[in-house]
Amino acid sequence: MVLHSVASFNSFNLNLFNLIMMQSPRGTKDILPTTINAWQQLEGIFRRVSSLFGYQEIRTPIFEHTEVFLRTIGENTDVVGKEMYIFPDKGGDSLTLRPEMTASVARAVVQHNLTASNPLQRLWYAGEFFRYERPQKGRYRQFHQFGAECIGSSSPEADVEVILLVVKFLSDIGLKEFSLEINTLANSEVRTRYRKKLVEYLTEQKSSLSPESQERLEKNPLRILDSKHPLDRKAVESAPTILDYLDNESAEHFEMVQHLLTVEGINFTIVPRLVRGLDYYSHTVFEFISTALGAQSALGGGGRYNDMFEEFGGKHTPAVGFAMGIERILLILEQTNPTLYRQTTPDVMMITIDKESYPYSQTIAQTLRSAGISTVMDVQGRSLKAQMREADRLGAAITIIIGENERTSGKITIKDMQSGVQETAGQENIKEIVRKMLSLSY
Ligand code: HAM
Numbered sequence: 001m002v003l004h005s006v007a008s009f010n011s012f013n014l015n016l017f018n019l020i021m022m023q024s025p026r027g028t029k030d031i032l033p034t035t036i037n038a039w040q041q042l043e044g045i046f047r048r049v050s051s052l053f054g055y056q057e058i059r060t061p062i063f064e065h066t067e068v069f070l071r072t073i074g075e076n077t078d079v080v081g082k083e084m085y086i087f088p089d090k091g092g093d094s095l096t097l098r099p100e101m102t103a104s105v106a107r108a109v110v111q112h113n114l115t116a117s118n119p120l121q122r123l124w125y126a127g128e129f130f131r132y133e134r135p136q137k138g139r140y141r142q143f144h145q146f147g148a149e150c151i152g153s154s155s156p157e158a159d160v161e162v163i164l165l166v167v168k169f170l171s172d173i174g175l176k177e178f179s180l181e182i183n184t185l186a187n188s189e190v191r192t193r194y195r196k197k198l199v200e201y202l203t204e205q206k207s208s209l210s211p212e213s214q215e216r217l218e219k220n221p222l223r224i225l226d227s228k229h230p231l232d233r234k235a236v237e238s239a240p241t242i243l244d245y246l247d248n249e250s251a252e253h254f255e256m257v258q259h260l261l262t263v264e265g266i267n268f269t270i271v272p273r274l275v276r277g278l279d280y281y282s283h284t285v286f287e288f289i290s291t292a293l294g295a296q297s298a299l300g301g302g303g304r305y306n307d308m309f310e311e312f313g314g315k316h317t318p319a320v321g322f323a324m325g326i327e328r329i330l331l332i333l334e335q336t337n338p339t340l341y342r343q344t345t346p347d348v349m350m351i352t353i354d355k356e357s358y359p360y361s362q363t364i365a366q367t368l369r370s371a372g373i374s375t376v377m378d379v380q381g382r383s384l385k386a387q388m389r390e391a392d393r394l395g396a397a398i399t400i401i402i403g404e405n406e407r408t409s410g411k412i413t414i415k416d417m418q419s420g421v422q423e424t425a426g427q428e429n430i431k432e433i434v435r436k437m438l439s440l441s442y
Contacts, residue, residue: 027141074279097130110314138296147323154318156256183274186250241272300324345395350377353403
């Protein structure tokens with residue numbers, strides 16, 4: 001009796017285990033062939049736009065020493081405090097799956113002394129990032145970003161350059177539903193002065209803040225400004241804003257950013273409560289927002305970070321950059337630009353009537369592929385009818401039927417699937433004829 005219940009308990013657990021093991025982990029997603037085309041197109045456009053602005057790609061490891069993120073993003077941020085995937089490796093080092101790329105890029109720039117050969121580094125990246133967040137629409141535990149960093153300039157021109165890069169990218173992918181919000185977090189003296197005033201003000205309101213923000217008041221008071229909690233929103237309504245405390249340097253920098261954006265006809269809104277969730281920013285911060293996204297409305301964001309390189313033992317190197325959330329961009333494009341999702345279709349499907357014709361059919365397929373014409377053939381020994389159905393399902397532009405007649409006569413019939421037009425070719429001119437038919441059918 002006891003044995004029996006242990007056995008059934010185990011088999012229950014085993015089923016549960018199998019069920020869990022058959023799902024991707026919570027907050028992660030498989031990118032299937034049905035959507036890969038959209039991903040690849042976005043990547044291609046981001047690569048092209050980045051190089052239009054003179055940026056070069058950088059790739060860094062997916063994990064770093066935990067310290068890389070602790071020192072830069074800040075211990076009191078949600079990202080470091082709650083969301084990092086930290087693990088010890090077998091040698092006892094503490095490693096972390098990267099939650100963002102800016103710190104890794106700075107680490108790599110210092111490690112390889114990149115600014116020695118060229119003091120201005122323009123770098124872009126695309127990749128996967130990891131944050132242990134509560135998953136919801138537009139928020140995942142493994143997600144993807146495109147980003148760029150302009151390293152080595154303290155000028156407002158560099159801030160605007162990276163914003164213009166984003167605007168060009170969004171325009172080239174046909175995404176119009178966004179707005180640009182900007183703010184300044186000034187230099188550290190201004191921030192310290194402002195933080196003091198803000199804490200004084202919020203301490204008076206402490207009892208009306210959300211429990212989370214009551215805690216933040218000690219550790220990270222600026223974050224209370226962009227809290228979404230209704231209690232906090234109300235409490236910060238009349239809080240002092242940093243814009244009232246700017247010194248000349250910070251004010252001039254921010255005004256120049258606005259001027260340069262205006263010259264380019266870029267619409268923006270100044271949002272004095274925009275502080276961003278990472279501690280490394282000074283001066284300009286910005287976010288691209290879309291109302292089409294619901295709660296997770298930030299398509300991307302970034303800003304200036306002038307003090308990160310010293311953390312890695314490098315010399316003072318002002319920098320500015322941004323990152324865009326690819327999943328969030330795709331959530332919008334799914335609705336507005338479905339052509340992006342069109343799957344790639346083969347140019348040609350070989351229809352092979354009998355087993356003996358297979359080698360001949362294969363040779364023709366190889367001839368076409370060598371000419372850059374994508375060609376698929378049946379590898380399951382299916383009937384003529386089934387192969388024709390498959391050509392239809394795949395959306396092949398052309399079919400070529402090969403049987404005993406074609407094999408022995410060397411005359412091959414090529415059919416344009418859309419118009420039904422047929423042409424006959426020999427092995428020597430088949431590439432030219434297929435190419436001609438393809439150019440007519442596209
Ligand atoms: P971030 O605001 O933390 O900035 O992330 C940039 C974008 O990544 C967000 O606006 C959002 O679109 C996307 N994102 C962030 N977390 C998630 C998530 N859990 N699921 C889906 N998408 C997400 C940074 O990462 C900075 N490194 C940007 C930067 C570059 N600043 C200067 N240079």
